Amino acid sequence: MSKQKKITDKKSALLNATLTLINDHGFHDAPMSKIAKLAGVSPATIYLYFENKQDLVNTLYLEVKSSFSDCAFKGYHDTMPVKKGFEIIWYNIADYKLNIVNEATFLSQCDNTPMIDEEIRKEGLKHLQPLLDLWERGKKEGIIKPLSNFVLYAYSIYPLTFLMAMQKIYLCGLSQKVRDETFQVVWDAIKQ
Numbered sequence: 562m563s564k565q566k567k568i569t570d571k572k573s574a575l576l577n578a579t580l581t582l583i584n585d586h587g588f589h590d591a592p593m594s595k596i597a598k599l600a601g602v603s604p605a606t607i608y609l610y611f612e613n614k615q616d617l618v619n620t621l622y623l624e625v626k627s628s629f630s631d632c633a634f635k636g637y638h639d640t641m642p643v644k645k646g647f648e649i650i651w652y653n654i655a656d657y658k659l660n661i662v663n664e665a666t667f668l669s670q671c672d673n674t675p676m677i678d679e680e681i682r683k684e685g686l687k688h689l690q691p692l693l694d695l696w697e698r699g700k701k702e703g704i705i706k707p708l709s710n711f712v713l714y715a716y717s718i719y720p721l722t723f724l725m726a727m728q729k730i731y732l733c734g735l736s737q738k739v740r741d742e743t744f745q746v747v748w749d750a751i752k753q
Contacts, residue, residue: 572610574600576621584666588618588676619681622671625664630688632657637691643699644748647717650692651744654718658725659735669722703753716750 578599582591593614597604611617637649658665671677677685686693696713699705705713720743728735 571600571602571606574602575607575610575617576624579617579621580625580663580667583618583670584663588670588674593617615676615678618676619678621667622677622681622685625667626685626688628661628664629654629657629668630691632661633689634691639691639694639698643695643702643704644752646695647692647699647748648744650695651717651747652740655721655735655740655743658721659728662725665722665725669725672722705751706753708751713751717747720747 575596578596579591582595582599593607594604596614596617597607607617611620633650633653635653637646637653639646641649671682671685693710696705696710700707724735724743
């Protein structure tokens with residue numbers, strides 16, 4: 562095994578261990594010693610790749626945000642009509658949140674904690690830029706309500722987080738019919 566492969570494997574193991582511990586126990590109950598143990602490395606190894614726990618969490622956040630955006634914008638083109646573009650993005654995000662649960666859970670926790678540095682959070686927002694641009698175009702064309710992007714996100718994307726949580730504890734199955742109904746409710750909430 563090459564030296565670069567070993568480095569990548571150890572770094573990846575540390576990021577995966579961090580994701581697991583934060584999802585299972587929260588940010589504050591995921592100390593570096595537990596992360597190292599779960600990753601199968603010595604605690605000192607962490608500091609070869611990350612300055613501290615904050616750097617580790619910020620790096621994980623940006624990697625997961627990048628993975629999320631790759632999924633969210635698959636098949637989307639900025640020349641599509643607003644509703645069609647939003648529909649593609651929304652269903653992609655729904656698939657991500659309902660099928661890539663560990664990463665989606667981590668991002669949901671990041672939305673509700675001050676653990677992510679403000680500068681890193683702003684960098685993470687860049688991963689949503691195609692959606693934000695679509696909403697701006699929709700507002701200019703009179704298709705989307707002229708609300709702040711935070712309100713649009715709250716009414717259109719954030720409900721998926723709630724549904725993900727309900728699916729996780731087996732209170733609500735998310736069949737295609739339920740997804741289609743949810744999309745229609747979401748679209749009705751944000752369309753002009």
